[in-house]
Amino acid sequence: xxxxxxxxxxxxxxxxxxxxxxxxxxxxxxxxxxxxxxxxxxxxxxxxxxxxx
Amino acid sequence: xxxxxxxxxxxxxxxxxxxxxxxxxxxxxxxxxxxxxxxxxxxxxxxxxxxxxxxxxxxxxxxxxxxxxxxxxxxxxxxxxxxxxxxxxxxxxxxxxxxxxxxxxxxxxxxxxxxxxxxxxxxxxxxxxxxxxxxxxxxxxxxxxxxxxxxxxxxxxxxxxxxxxxxxxxxxxxxxxxxxxxxxxxxxxxxxxxxxxxxxxxxxxxxxxxxxxxxxxxxxxxxxxxxxxxxxxxxxxxxxxxxxxxxxxxxxxxxxxxxxxxxxxxxxxxxxxxxxxxxxxxxxxxxxxxxxxxxxxxxxxxxxxxxxxxxxxxxxxxxxxxxxxxxxxxxxxxxxxxxxx
Numbered sequence: 001x002x003x004x005x006x007x008x009x010x011x012x013x014x015x016x017x018x019x020x021x022x023x024x025x026x027x028x029x030x031x032x033x034x035x036x037x038x039x040x041x042x043x044x045x046x047x048x049x050x051x052x053x
Numbered sequence: 054x055x056x057x058x059x060x061x062x063x064x065x066x067x068x069x070x071x072x073x074x075x076x077x078x079x080x081x082x083x084x085x086x087x088x089x090x091x092x093x094x095x096x097x098x099x100x101x102x103x104x105x106x107x108x109x110x111x112x113x114x115x116x117x118x119x120x121x122x123x124x125x126x127x128x129x130x131x132x133x134x135x136x137x138x139x140x141x142x143x144x145x146x147x148x149x150x151x152x153x154x155x156x157x158x159x160x161x162x163x164x165x166x167x168x169x170x171x172x173x174x175x176x177x178x179x180x181x182x183x184x185x186x187x188x189x190x191x192x193x194x195x196x197x198x199x200x201x202x203x204x205x206x207x208x209x210x211x212x213x214x215x216x217x218x219x220x221x222x223x224x225x226x227x228x229x230x231x232x233x234x235x236x237x238x239x240x241x242x243x244x245x246x247x248x249x250x251x252x253x254x255x256x257x258x259x260x261x262x263x264x265x266x267x268x269x270x271x272x273x274x275x276x277x278x279x280x281x282x283x284x285x286x287x288x289x290x291x292x293x294x295x296x297x298x299x300x301x302x303x304x305x306x307x308x309x310x311x312x313x314x315x316x317x318x319x320x321x322x323x324x325x326x327x328x329x330x331x332x333x334x335x336x337x338x339x340x341x342x343x344x345x346x347x348x349x350x351x352x353x354x355x356x357x358x359x360x361x362x363x364x365x366x367x368x369x370x371x372x373x374x375x376x377x378x379x380x381x382x383x384x385x386x387x388x389x390x391x392x393x394x
Contacts, residue, residue, distance in 0.1 A: 004334075007323040009281070009392045011334025024333065024340040028390065032270040032349065035388040039263035 001031060001045045023047070054098045054206050057130035058087045059121065059151055061144045065105040073143075074383055075107035077117070079124050086137065086191060093199035098206065102128035111147030112379040118150040122158060125151075130160060132205060137165035137184035137194045138172065142375035145172025153177030161205060165198050168218045169259065171371040180205075182216040269351075273387040276354035278377060280362030280370075281328070281335040281394040282320035283311065293361055294321030300360035300373050302380075305353070310339035320394055322363030328394075335392055354386050362393060 003009025010024050027047050034045040062072040064085040083091045084103040091100050104124050111117045125133050133155045135148035148164040149172035155162035156179035164176055165184040173181060182201050184194040197216040204215055211217040228235070235252070242250055267273045284292050290301050311332035318328040318335055333339045336357060345353045358377050362370065381389055 003392065006394050007325065008327045008334035009394055010337035010340075011327070011331060013327040013330065013334070021340070024337050025343065028337050028340045028344055029349065031390045032275070032344070035267045035273075035275075035390070036270055038266045 001027070001034060001047070003027075054131045054202070055129050056094075056098055056100045056132050056134055056202070057125045057128045058083065058090065058100050058103045059125070059133065059135040059148060060085055060087065060103060060105055061111070061138075061141075061147065062105060062107045063144075065103065067105065067107075070382075073107045073109040073379075076110050077104060077106040077120050077124060079104055079128060086195060089192065090134070090195050090199060093195055094202060098132075098202060100134075101130070104128070106147065108141070108143035108147060109379045109383045111150075112143035112376060113383055117147070118154040121147075121151050122154045122160070125155065126160065132202065133160055133162040134198065134202065135162065135164040137188075137191070137198065138167075138170055139184050139188055139190070139194075140167040140170055140186045142171050142371070143379050145170035146175055146372065146375055148172060149175035149177075149179075149181070152179035152181070155179065163198070163201055163205060163211075165194055171368065171375050173218065174368050174372065180211040180217050181219065182211065183218045267388045270388075271348055272351045274352045274354055274385055275341070275350050276357065276381050276384075276386045276389040277305075277336055277338060277341055277392070278358040278381075278389050279336045279392045279394075280360050280365075281392060282318045282361040282363070283316055283328075283332055283336045283357075283359055284319055286315055286317050288317070288319050292319055292359070294319050295361065295364040297361045297363075297365045297369065297373075300358055300377070302356045302358050304356045305338060306355040308338065309342045311336060318394075320361050320363050322361075323394055335394060337390075337392065341390070354381070354384060354389075 004012045010027055012020050012023060030045055030047045062075055063069055066085060080103045083100045087100050087103050104121055106121060133152060135152050138145040138148045145166045148166060152162035152164040153176050156177060162179045164181045166172055166181060167184050167186050182197050201211055201215050204211060239250055282292055292301055313330055316332040318325045328335045341353055344350045360373055
C-alpha cells in the first residue's frame, strides 16, 4: 500500500486535521481489506481517493 | 562421541504450527531425522537424546537457548547437533542461538541450515554447514552433517570444503589489468553472450509467499507494527536512529491516540517534524482504535512492535521479521499492519 510520504506514511500535514484523520481512517480500512484478500501475485492496494472533506 | 540432537516440534512429529508454542522437552535416543543421521554415523558415535522445542517458543523466548543448553548438558552431550533447519526461519534462529550458546559455554556444537536462513548470522562461533532449501534435501544434507561430525570428532576445524557456511573473508590481490580495461573486457564478453559474468556478485532477492487471508477483520486480533522508530518521548530504551540491532515493544492498552510530546520518532533517515507533531502519522493508532470501537477490527493487539528501518541490513531485518511473526503468533494475533517510512 502506498503511504502518503516517507516522513508520514499514515498522515499528511498539508491537509486540514479533519481531512487528514479521515484519510488515515481510509488507509487503515484499506489495510484491513488487504489482509482479508487472497493474494497470488504482487498487488498494490491504493487508498481510493475521495474528495477531501 | 555422545551426541545430543536438537529438532523442532515438526521434525519430532509433535505437530505443525498448532504445536509451535510448545516448550522444551527431552526424548530418549533418536527422533525423526536423527534416525537417518544415526545410521549414517554408524557405531562410532551415538545420539543419546533428542531435545525438542516448538519454533515460536524457541524463537521468541529470551531464556530458550539457556534452557535447551541445560537440557543438552544434562543428557551428557559431548557434541550438540542442531537441525537441519533448511530454509525455515524460526527453526534456523533456534538452532543458531542454541549452538552459539553451547560453543560459548565450551560444548562443541554444529548446526545445519540453508545459507539464506536468517538464523545464520546468530550462530556466533559455532560452525554451520549448508543444508538444502527444503527437507527434500534431507539425505544429502545429513551426509554433510555426518561427515562434519566425523571431522569434529578428530578435533579438526570445519572449513568451506566441509560445507561450512559463513561470510567469506575478502583478501586483497594484485591483478594485471587496471579496472577500466577489465570493465571494457567484461562488457564485450557480456555482449558476446556471457551474461552472468561479474566481478561483484550481488545477492539475489528472495520470494515471499503471501499468507492466507484473514477471514474477517471484525473477528480478528490485529497488530500495529512499524519500522518508523516510534518510541516514548525521550527514547528511554535507546532505540538506534539507524542500523538497528534490535526491536522494542510498547504497550498501548487503553491508549486511544499517540499524543505529541508523549511519543516521538527517532528515525535518523527523514525529518521527523511532522511525525513528532502527530505520531499517529507513522503509527495510525487513533484510526485503528476508532475502527476497533466501531467493530470493524475485532481487537487491536495490546502492544506495538517497533524498530528502525533506516540503514538496517536486510539480514537483520529478516531476523526481526521472523521474531515478530513468532511473537505475534504466540500472542494470538492474526494480522499485522506495518507502516514503513
